[in-house]
Amino acid sequence: MFTTSSGEEIFVIDGHIHNWDGSKANQKNMHGEQFINCFYGYHTFLQPKEKQWTREKFDCYGAEQLYRDLFVDGYDDMAIFQPTYLKEFYINGFNTTEQNAVLKARYPNRFIVNGAFDPRDEEAGLAALEELAATHQLKGVKLYTAEWKGASRGYKLTDPWAEKYLERCEKLGIRNIHVHKGPTILPLDRDAFDVADIDHAATNFQGLNFIVEHCGLPRLDDFCWIATQETNVYGGLAVVLPFIRNKPKYFAHVISQLLMWLGPDKLLYGSDYGIWTPDWLIEDLMAFELPEDIAKETGAVLDLEAKKKILGLNAARLYGIDIAAQKRLLAKERVAVAA
Amino acid sequence: MSAQRVKLDREAEVRAALASVVDPELDESVTELGFVTAVECSAEGEVRIGFRLPTYWCAANFAFLMADDMRRAVQVLPWVTAVKVQLHEHMYAEAINQGVEQGAGFEASFGAAAEGDLEALRRTFLLKAFQRRQAALLEHLLEAGTVAGDLVGLDVAGLRRFELDAEGERLATRYLERRAVVDAGDNSLAFVDTEGRAIAAENLPAHLRELQRVCVNAEFNGVLCRGLLAVRYGESEPQPQPIRIVRRPQAAGAH
Numbered sequence: 001m002f003t004t005s006s007g008e009e010i011f012v013i014d015g016h017i018h019n020w021d022g023s024k025a026n027q028k029n030m031h032g033e034q035f036i037n038c039f040y041g042y043h044t045f046l047q048p049k050e051k052q053w054t055r056e057k058f059d060c061y062g063a064e065q066l067y068r069d070l071f072v073d074g075y076d077d078m079a080i081f082q083p084t085y086l087k088e089f090y091i092n093g094f095n096t097t098e099q100n101a102v103l104k105a106r107y108p109n110r111f112i113v114n115g116a117f118d119p120r121d122e123e124a125g126l127a128a129l130e131e132l133a134a135t136h137q138l139k140g141v142k143l144y145t146a147e148w149k150g151a152s153r154g155y156k157l158t159d160p161w162a163e164k165y166l167e168r169c170e171k172l173g174i175r176n177i178h179v180h181k182g183p184t185i186l187p188l189d190r191d192a193f194d195v196a197d198i199d200h201a202a203t204n205f206q207g208l209n210f211i212v213e214h215c216g217l218p219r220l221d222d223f224c225w226i227a228t229q230e231t232n233v234y235g236g237l238a239v240v241l242p243f244i245r246n247k248p249k250y251f252a253h254v255i256s257q258l259l260m261w262l263g264p265d266k267l268l269y270g271s272d273y274g275i276w277t278p279d280w281l282i283e284d285l286m287a288f289e290l291p292e293d294i295a296k297e298t299g300a301v302l303d304l305e306a307k308k309k310i311l312g313l314n315a316a317r318l319y320g321i322d323i324a325a326q327k328r329l330l331a332k333e334r335v336a337v338a339a
Numbered sequence: 340m341s342a343q344r345v346k347l348d349r350e351a352e353v354r355a356a357l358a359s360v361v362d363p364e365l366d367e368s369v370t371e372l373g374f375v376t377a378v379e380c381s382a383e384g385e386v387r388i389g390f391r392l393p394t395y396w397c398a399a400n401f402a403f404l405m406a407d408d409m410r411r412a413v414q415v416l417p418w419v420t421a422v423k424v425q426l427h428e429h430m431y432a433e434a435i436n437q438g439v440e441q442g443a444g445f446e447a448s449f450g451a452a453a454e455g456d457l458e459a460l461r462r463t464f465l466l467k468a469f470q471r472r473q474a475a476l477l478e479h480l481l482e483a484g485t486v487a488g489d490l491v492g493l494d495v496a497g498l499r500r501f502e503l504d505a506e507g508e509r510l511a512t513r514y515l516e517r518r519a520v521v522d523a524g525d526n527s528l529a530f531v532d533t534e535g536r537a538i539a540a541e542n543l544p545a546h547l548r549e550l551q552r553v554c555v556n557a558e559f560n561g562v563l564c565r566g567l568l569a570v571r572y573g574e575s576e577p578q579p580q581p582i583r584i585v586r587r588p589q590a591a592g593a594h
Contacts, residue, residue: 031430033394034395034401034430035396037395037397038394038396038567041393041394041567041570041571042567044567044570045566045567047567050429079424095408174591217556217559217560218364218555218556218559219556220552220555220559221467221552221553221555221556221557224552225552243559244561246566250559250562253555253558254555254556254559255553257551257555257556260548261552298548299549301474307501320459
């Protein structure tokens with residue numbers, strides 16, 4: 001919960017968090033090592049110096065640290081686990097739904113656990129998705145269209161099998177399809193940042209919401225264009241938001257473009273924890289004002305109303321969260337802990 | 340001239356040639372981006388170029404394009420007998436280095452895994468560079484007081500004759516380098532959209548807003564790449580060009 005200077009309480013849903021194990025012991029190969037190295041590069045580039053972690057802590061921070069960083073030291077009220085299996089790089093996977101569910105069991109009111117699927121698993125994967133959905137009451141999935149699988153270096157949401165999976169999601173009530181369209185996971189020749197497949201999928205599956213994680217960076221321009229044309233395409237701000245401190249001018253340009261093309265109802269805050277922590281991200285966003293020249297050029301407005309939508313209202317709408325009821329539940333929990 | 344002097348001159352020539360090679364995505368020179376780490380020239384005219392990228396994961400297709408462009412840019416120097424381009428610390432360093440050395444295409448180098456059309460990708464990014472360079476020039480001209488109606492009617496020859504300040508000259512040269520990316524048929528207008536169509540004066544503000552989307556994206560990527568490169572190699576960040584805001588011109592006739 002973030003409280004403004006005038007005493008208004010802002011409910012915060014973090015749309016993008018991880019609890020990973022990138023430790024040496026879990027690395028399967030060189031790619032596993034380089035993957036967590038790359039994440040640490042993002043961390044050291046944009047996490048404020050005084051809040052940077054040691055490499056050892058970054059490799060595997062654990063559940064207690066996560067809870068403290070998000071909900072005690074940070075302003076998150078709830079958070080959505082986006083799994084990243086990466087079983088080709090990590091022995092037990094990097095960050096799986098099953099691992100995330102352990103934390104959810106401990107703090108049921110804090111977390112939303114998303115699943116994952118890979119259309120290249122074909123028929124067997126559909127059955128596994130059914131089971132995963134039933135076990136975890138899934139309302140969302142996270143997809144890595146650029147993930148390796150044997151000889152395949154990625155897939156598109158327009159592939160026939162991908163369409164079958166999306167149909168099944170509709171049937172199972174999994175309405176939120178988070179698609180990683182951003183940096184770090186290797187693309188080979190298939191352009192993994194290409195967002196054109198989202199355009200088609202969003203048109204064909206009007207009952208689903210497509211949340212493009214990292215706003216298609218480094219193809220933000222193409223993303224803005226397709227998102228404008230589709231009513232069910234959203235932008236996840238993970239990786240975009242952390243620029244706010246070191247590169248505020250660039251952040252201003254990007255957020256103003258997103259506001260201009262998509263509007264404040266289509267953007268979701270996400271910290272991408274543990275790459276970055278929600279404490280400073282939210283303080284900075286709440287304090288941020290668009291420079292006058294940029295606001296004037298783009299006509300974008302980033303006022304308190306827009307910030308409230310980005311920080312929680314939009315995710316609450318997508319995931320069917322009644323914020324007033326959720327606040328009461330969390331207040332009760334605090335009383336119980338205090339007692 | 341001493342042998343040492345020849346060597347230094349040649350290295351300078353190579354660096355100058357490499358400065359013309361751009362990262363296709365960022366439309367910025369690989370030398371300015373800090374990607375080139377080593378240039379060595381032997382007395383026999385052999386050139387070795389070392390380069391690196393911001394992450395181990397940077398797209399192999401872009402890495403291949405850059406390596407191949409570097410080879411081509413240097414090979415045309417009259418004294419060059421052989422060029423060896425070496426990418427370091429990249430997941431596909433070996434395949435890329437070999438492929439470029441043998442003059443093999445991307446698809447030949449990556450076998451069945453490379454289904455994509457590298458030429459199509461190259462073109463996509465040349466178009467984006469065309470848009471960015473056009474935006475920078477248009478913005479500069481509008482700021483200098485040129486009116487929308489005059490700009491949209493200007494042909495290429497007219498742009499070459501146009502009286503410009505030093506910065507305007509630089510931007511116009513850069514833009515004209517990419518103007519031919521768009522096939523405008525018989526349309527010789529200087530400023531066209533990516534389909535080669537003329538831009539109506541009253542549509543110039545909307546046209547510029549679209550271009551701005553491309554500019555902001557590319558500049559944001561540039562910041563990301565520089566930042567990651569700096570932390571990866573523990574160096575200070577190469578300084579980016581200041582971001583340019585594309586201004587909304589006054590509607591035609593409002594001047």
